[in-house]
Amino acid sequence: MFKSTVWRMIRFFARQLADAKRYLIAVMVMLVGTAAIQYAIPRITQSVIDQVIPKKEVGTLALSVGALLVLTAVTGLLSAGSNYLLARVSQSAVARLRNTLFGHALNQDFAFFETSKTGDLMVVLTSDVNALQGLLSPNALGLFGSILTAVVVLVIMLIQNPVLTGLIVLTFPILFIVNLFFSRLIHGAWRRVRQSTGTMNNQIQESLASILLIKSMATEDQTAATFAKVNEDNRKNQLAATTYFAEFSPVIDFVDYLGTALIIGVGAYQVMGNSFTVGGIVAYLSYLTILQAPVRSLTNLIDRFQQAVVSYERIENLLAQAPQVVDVPDPQPLPTFHEAVQFDHVDFHYGNGLPVIQDVSFDLPKGETVALVGSSGAGKTTITKLLDRFYDVTAGQITFDGIDIRQVRARDLRRQIGVVTQDVLLLDTSIRDNIAYGLGTVTDDAVWAAAEAANIADFVRSLPDGLNTRVGERGVRLSGGQKQRIAIARIFLQDAPIVVLDEATAALDNETERFIQTSFDRLMTNRTSLVIAHRLSTIQHASEILVVEDGKIVERGTHQELLYKNGRYAQLYALQFK
Template identity: 45%
Template sequence: MLKEMFVHTKAHWGLLLTGALAVLFISFCEFIIPQLTKTVIDDIIPGKKADALLETGGLIVLTALVLGLLHFTSSYVMTVVSQKAVLGLRNKLYTHTLRLDVKFFDRSRTGDLMARLTGDVNQLQELVSAESLSILADFVTFVAICGYLFYVDWQLALLTVATLPFLFISSRFFSLRIKSAYRRVRQISAELNNFLQDTLSGIRMIKSFASEENEEKQFVKLSDRNRIAAVSASRLSALFSPLTDWLNYIGMTLVLLFGAWQTMRGNLTVGEVVAYLAYLRLLQAPIRSFSRLVTKIQQSAAAFERIGDILDTVPEVRDQEGAIVLPSVKGEIVFYDVDFAYDEGQPVLESFFLKLRGNETTALVGSSGSGKSTIADLIARMYDVQRGDIYIDGYPLKAVTQQSLRSQLGIVSQEVILLNGTIRENIAYGQPAASGEQIEAAARAANAHEFITALPQGYDTPIGERGVKLSGGQKQRLSIARAFLKDPRLIILDEATAALDTESEQKIQQALSRLLPGRTCLVIAHRLSTIQNADQIVVLEHGEIVEYGKHDVLLRRNGRYKELYRIQFP
């Protein structure tokens, strides 16, 4: 972990050195101030040296000013370093995550990945903080003061440090418990958030089942758990401070009593006792920060482990060494003796053969779960086959770069993903160089221009969470516009399952009849009415081709296609 953080911080060694020097000078200044106080009490007061009094006062104020400046420098410099280190790590993590394959995302929960990219990275940032660096200063201060105290009076020194182990133990004891108590509070708050999100976004369902009361009860229960956890966490924190103060006072009293006694006997001066008391306070602070640092290192180690899990994941789908750039293709695709399973032991395709002829439209039909989307995903190389090969114009998919394959592939899916941004930006997604005219031409071809220009801000209308809400048909037409703009050789079209109104449906069919000709197309068909003109219809069941041919031929055959057709058109 430290190595990884070091990689990201070493580029800023100049700043790190400045920070380290600043904290060393901090310890020096902290050591000096009690010495100056002692001089006032022991020398200046008895000697009635009024001039020196002013001088020393000025020196104390100056030292305190330098101390402030040094504190500022160290914390500013360390924030800069930690922000830069975190930026490096977060960018590396994001870049790596984006290049992981779909299988990884199938297995991962989005919320969890986001937590790793934000919370866990921030946790590491805390490790490279001014506070952590000040441990160095604390350590130096600690050793210097202890050395000095033992040098002046070892008995008093022993008394001074006597309470420190208790302070350390109680700090550890409480900080561990406080940490886990607050973790629980955070957990319950997260549950509460999830609950709120679920119920508020599902408000229509709640109303339609008239289950408001039920939801209320659950909410009250969760809120109550949150209250109990929060109270028990603050009880611990509330107990910790007074206990620490009490231990500190015990230490102070011991030093005061013994110091006073020694002074009475003439072994110590008043100034020395005052200086001892000041040093005692300076010793107590590092003890608390040592304990905090131990906790921070533990938390950071856990965070790093979670980040490391991602960084160590090697995508199964990746460009082979020496992968070639796929030249512009005609688009003939052949599945040759392919085996594929998402999970070991549960094959979806076995010894599978299929040919999509170039410039033709092949429709895949079959019941739910028969493997239609799997075939489309394999062509887009979202997954790699376990045996056999898929060829495009004779090139094995595994031998070409993913970028060169996908740049020739357009996917028009029923689940249209629109990103926050304007309609124009959404159509031009992935083609930032597209001109306004090209975008408009694509929208016209997709029958989307009309509804876009009817919106108040036209192509500049924001969509996404905060923007206008588009209907299913409108979204689909934007997706077709994207495909027109990309102008790919291959099209994968996942037909909408939801019934669209007749007008919308007509406009989409019209747009598609312009998009598909002259390209190799794979249509995942849910409604048989739309694929009657396909060059080839492939009927799948349980990952096997049970029939293929043209619509009329298949209808005459009285097989599975006819059966499916009868269900839809009784």
């Protein structure tokens, strides 16, 4: 499993870097030049020790020192150039990856976000991408240059002194075994770190989103204790991963110094036998540094590599998610709504197969208001989500002026439906931007007209910054009624022919509800409305009222007709007006 993941990750990186071939070719040329210079510098040093010093050739010494300085400067330039190009390539690849992941997440259907934890998604889109970025960094990609240099040097070393080089090469299997042993330990440790980090982020996100509940129930200590536990689990996992790496590094250092000891010991013995030179020992020590450079880089990279493999698995899981609600290959155009929406024997269930909506049929004619009432969990909100095509029906069909909504673009459908819910969603930006959200370039006059229609204009004018006033995260600086009226202004500006009101006043007090109901009445004028009613007094004038229980329509009719039947609607009405 681990090996297959690694190969998939390598192929993934290859695809990410495919568009940068010319930069990578230039980098390879620079790396080859660097390899040649790194070979030449020890050779010059060896020549100075073995020939120039014994012969006291001052002129040659000056030339040799000058050559060393020039070669060192050229190496610096080549290194800077290759690092710049690698940084450019890696940053572009990571930016594309972030765009791909974020776009892929946004294109998932509504069911995906209902079952996914925000904290887990945040880890994938931030920490996991950063982990992959570590492998695409100039230092990591520069490892290939170190390996290239090491291969060239190793061949030359074998030609010059096969015995000594052979002894050094014997240390490589030890390095491989040590790497393999610790890599598996570190891989498992970082997988646990990622899981515990996701759990911790979910705890943070849930707690901050529920701060009002925490404060009102005085559960700060309990919440802090719960967080402390998951934070402690994360600390232990982090410490375990760090411990493995801390143990790994000195073992690698010992094997590296074993190579140094072999060169000094065997090389000195060969010098004593006149089969090697002091300059050769010095050169070989330099060559050994070059050989060990990729090993040391790999040692420093192994921890990052294990994190990246775990992160790549999570990124793969996200990329493997496919939305169930998708547009057909050749969608039909959707004209402006002009006739009726029809639910025709609609059934719906989630993946578990348990029925949520069963054999629901009704018409929503243009200009009329249809209300949905019933117990909590009866399926009313699901009906509205099916209309918006957040889910696809599992049987029957929903038609929009006779066109099955599955045959049109979901975007075209949703632009003709304005939705106001009990939980108003506002962005932490200005009132203007919240009213005009998703509508492109909109004039201030149009925004003010929508605000007037929603009965929020006077309040906005009373603010020092007017339309530029920031509403705070989730509109925290506004009251529930003010947030609702901004949401209503947004629908006025959208000018959608169909309006869905999903218990939009359920969380408001009676006085605020009466005030906002005026805005709703104005919004519903000359529009087609599907209303989920919390207070039955607000839908007495609906064209048709549908009573939904257990996913089925059990009663239908006007307010007076349903009261006359003395059935479930009459029971609900009586409970509210006792």
